[in-house]
Amino acid sequence: xxxxxxxxxxxxxxxxxxxxxxxxxxxxxxxxxxxxxxxxxxxxxxxxxxxxxxxxxxxxxxxxxxxxxxxxxxxxxxxxxxxxxxxxxxxxxxxxxxxxxxxxxxxxxxxxxxxxxxxxxxxxxxxxxxxxxxxxxxxxxxxxxxxxxxxxxxxxxxxxxxxxxxxxxxxxxxxxxxxxxxxxxxxxxxxxxxxxxxxxxxxxxxxxxxxxxxxxxxxxxxxxxxxxxxxxx
Amino acid sequence: xxxxxxxxxxxxxxxxxxxxxxxxxxxxxxxxxxxxxxxxxxxxxxxxxxxxxxxxxxxxxxxxxxxxxxxxxxxxxxxxxxxxxxxxxxxxxxxxxxxxxxxxxxxxxxxxxxxxxxxxxxxxxxxxxxxxxxxxxxxxxxxxxxxxxxxxxxxxxxxxxxxxxxxxxxxxxxxxxxxxxxxxxxxxxxxxxxxxxxxxxxxxxxxxxxxxxxxxxxxxxxxxxxxxxxxxxxxxxxxxxxxxxxxxxxxxxxxxxxxxxxxxx
Numbered sequence: 001x002x003x004x005x006x007x008x009x010x011x012x013x014x015x016x017x018x019x020x021x022x023x024x025x026x027x028x029x030x031x032x033x034x035x036x037x038x039x040x041x042x043x044x045x046x047x048x049x050x051x052x053x054x055x056x057x058x059x060x061x062x063x064x065x066x067x068x069x070x071x072x073x074x075x076x077x078x079x080x081x082x083x084x085x086x087x088x089x090x091x092x093x094x095x096x097x098x099x100x101x102x103x104x105x106x107x108x109x110x111x112x113x114x115x116x117x118x119x120x121x122x123x124x125x126x127x128x129x130x131x132x133x134x135x136x137x138x139x140x141x142x143x144x145x146x147x148x149x150x151x152x153x154x155x156x157x158x159x160x161x162x163x164x165x166x167x168x169x170x171x172x173x174x175x176x177x178x179x180x181x182x183x184x185x186x187x188x189x190x191x192x193x194x195x196x197x198x199x200x201x202x203x204x205x206x207x208x209x210x211x212x213x214x215x216x217x218x219x220x221x222x223x224x225x226x227x228x229x230x231x232x233x
Numbered sequence: 234x235x236x237x238x239x240x241x242x243x244x245x246x247x248x249x250x251x252x253x254x255x256x257x258x259x260x261x262x263x264x265x266x267x268x269x270x271x272x273x274x275x276x277x278x279x280x281x282x283x284x285x286x287x288x289x290x291x292x293x294x295x296x297x298x299x300x301x302x303x304x305x306x307x308x309x310x311x312x313x314x315x316x317x318x319x320x321x322x323x324x325x326x327x328x329x330x331x332x333x334x335x336x337x338x339x340x341x342x343x344x345x346x347x348x349x350x351x352x353x354x355x356x357x358x359x360x361x362x363x364x365x366x367x368x369x370x371x372x373x374x375x376x377x378x379x380x381x382x383x384x385x386x387x388x389x390x391x392x393x394x395x396x397x398x399x400x401x402x403x404x405x406x407x408x409x410x411x412x413x414x415x416x417x418x419x420x421x422x423x424x425x426x427x428x429x430x431x432x433x434x435x436x437x438x439x440x441x442x443x444x445x446x447x448x449x450x451x452x453x454x455x456x457x458x459x460x461x462x463x464x465x466x467x468x469x470x471x472x473x474x475x476x477x478x479x480x481x482x483x484x485x486x487x488x489x490x491x492x493x494x495x496x497x498x
Contacts, residue, residue, distance in 0.1 A: 025373050026285045027320055038273055042372070044318035052324055067317065067325060072368040073275035073291025076408035081314050081368060115318035117370070119289065120272045 004159045007167040008037075015151070015163045015214055020131075020225040022139040030140025032225065034132035036151075036163055038122035043132035045140040047112040048104060062107030066094040068129055070118040090126050091116075097130050097150065097183040097192035103143040112142055123166045124152040127181050130192070135222050139229065148191055149218040150183035153207040155199050160207055162214050180204070182211040186219060235322075236444040244445060248433040255284075255439070260481055262437040265489070267384065267496035269392040274408065277393025277415070279496075281385040283437060285375035287319075290385035291368050292393040292415070296405050299355070299362040307354025308364040311340035313382065319371040331378075336369065338463050339383050339424065342453030343367070345460040346422035349390065353416040361403065363395070365415065376440040379451055383424030388493050390415055420456035423489045427452070427478045429468060434477055436485065450475070452482045 004012055016037030025031035028044035035041070051057040068090040072081045094116065104112055114136065116129040127150035134147045154164040157174030164179060171177035178197025184190055190208070199207070236244075247253055257263070263284030272278040275291035300308060313336035317323045343349065354363040367389065369382045393415040397406040428438050428446040438446060447468035453461040459479075464470070470478070 025287075025318055027373050027375065028318065031318075042318070046317075046321050049321075069316070071272070071289065071291060071370055072312070072366070073272055073278060073293050076274045077405075078293035078295065078366060078368075081312055113317070115316065117316060117318060117372075120274060122274075 004161075006161060008165060012159060012161045013210060013213060015217055016165070018218065018221040020135065020221040022135055022225050022229045028136070028140070030136045030138070030142070032132045032135035032139055034128050034135060034222070036124050036128050037165070038120055039118075039124050039128045040120045041116055041118050041125060041128040041132045043114060043116045043129065043136040045112060045114050045133075045136045045142065047140075048107040048110040048142075049113070051109060051111040056111075057109045059109055062104035063111045064095055064099055064102055064104060064114065065111050066091050066098065066114040066116065066133065068094055068116045068118075068126065070121060070125065074118045074121045090129070093126065093192060093194065094130055094133060097148060098133060098137065100189070100191045101134070101145045101148055101185060102137060103145060112137070112140075121166075123164045123169045124181065126150070127152050127183070130183050131218060131222060135226060138226055146186040147219060147222055148183050148185055149215045149222065150181065150192065151211050151214045151218060152179060152181040153211050154179055155197060155203065155207065160203065160210055162210055180207050180211075182208060184212065184215055188212055236441045240441060241445045244442060245431050248430055248435070251433075253435070254441070259433055259435040260484070262485070263439075265384070265492055267388050267492055269388050269496050275389075276396060276410070277389045277391070279385045279388035279392060281381045281388065283377055283381045284439065285373055286377055286381050287372040288378060288381045288385050289370045289372055290382065290389040292389045293366045293368070294363050294393070294396055294405070294415070295366070296356060296361050296398060296403070297364045299359065303351070304359040305355045305362075306351040307349070307362045309340065309344055309349060309351065309367070310364060311336045311343070311367045311369070311386070313339070313369040313371075315371045315374070315378075320374040334465070335379050335382055338379060338451055338461070339367070339369065339386050341461040341463075342383060342422045342424045343386060343390075346420065346453065346455035348387070348418055348420065348422045348455065350416040350418060356398070365390075374440060376438045376443040377426065379426050380424060380437060383422075383453070384489060384493060387421050387423070388496055390417060391493070391497055421490050421493060422453050422455045422460060423486045424451055424453040425482045425485055425489070426450065427481055429470060429474065434474060434481065436481060450478050452478065454482055454486050457483065457486070
């Protein structure tokens with residue numbers, strides 16, 4: 001079989017260039033920027049703080065609240081500013097992806113707010129957002145079991161690839177595109193997975209392994225950024 | 234989180250001696266850093282930092298119908314969103330009034346200065362014109378978002394190019410650009426805000442200073458000509474003080490213009 005050609009010339013299991021930095025929003029308790037190539041997300045954490053509105057308070061344990069937003073100009077065709085059905089769903093998905101690692105049970109009645117904003121989008125924005133959020137939470141000193149790392153695996157026609165770009169999301173040949181964003185803990189447990197497209201169970205299992213193979217590199221970038229700022233202090 | 238009475242008192246004491254916490258004099262701006270082209274999918278974009286205050290501004294263009302009262306001119310739309318990320322004081326939910334005011338003040342400054350040559354953005358009179366959308370996002374609020382946003386809007390406009398447009402289908406080809414810049418005049422509209430605290434008039438307040446500001450005037454000038462103005466807050470201003478406001482604005486405008494032009498090279 002001839003070598004599969006990706007639009008940007010990457011190998012099938014090659015990630016885009018990762019950018020990762022913490023401490024980008026001075027007002028926040030913790031913050032980070034994470035990029036997969038042209039996809040860039042900024043996350044800021046405030047809290048634990050008193051939960052508003054009061055009826056959302058959980059008297060038994062602390063709450064993690066994530067808000068995902070795309071800036072109107074982050075994509076080629078402007079999106080109307082403000083929350084959408086898509087962004088609300090991704091916000092929830094992000095919460096679920098992060099909840100297993102944050103240990104905020106003792107902060108009863110309080111909330112840890114994670115605000116994620118996409119500055120520039122070229123697919124995999126939710127994954128970049130989750131990666132940035134995990135870093136920002138750690139930067140804020142929120143008790144955590146570890147980090148999570150997120151990456152999107154794609155199936156283009158029959159070929160599995162790591163870290164999708166927009167041109168691949170819109171794949172037109174053969175079986176078309178399948179997009180599988182996956183998030184895992186450091187010890188390889190899945191905290192988030194979604195899928196849009198068409199894939200056999202056997203190949204989906206392969207896709208999960210491909211994601212697992214990509215995590216060390218993402219995790220290293222995340223922890224390096226956190227370590228760098230630790231040394232500055 | 235709101236500035237305490239003790240801090241407020243100290244700020245006033247300092248100002249009465251012509252001093253500020255960060256060693257600036259009353260007319261001095263914090264370090265101004267302008268970057269352009271910070272978001273690739275936007276027609277134009279800019280990141281402006283004034284000290285710790287940071288805003289992001291993006292420009293998008295699309296083809297739409299003109300307004301009934303300007304059938305042969307492009308449209309201009311300015312929106313601002315105070316991101317909850319930018320301050321511990323912001324909660325999810327409706328935007329604060331200041332966000333709406335900021336967008337409107339910036340809009341008027343740019344509109345009244347005729348900086349954008351809207352007549353050149355007409356495709357077919359009465360039917361199709363370009364709409365220029367300026368979207369402002371706050372990233373970190375340490376006071377004076379207004380001036381930072383105004384500078385960002387101008388820098389982003391100067392960075393913006395016009396997307397391709399298919400005349401047959403009447404559709405904008407998003408993500409493909411012509412070599413044409415958005416048509417602009419040479420005179421940059423610069424919005425500057427002067428705050429009054431006690432008997433002092435200061436520029437570029439930090440959040441703490443902004444909290445105890447008694448009144449403020451935002452003046453937009455373009456090559457020395459005033460094109461829009463807004464006084465905010467209730468404290469009165471004497472005519473002498475008002476004249477000093479205008480002097481301060483006049484003195485600073487050129488410095489800002491130079492900075493913006495420098496950021497585009």
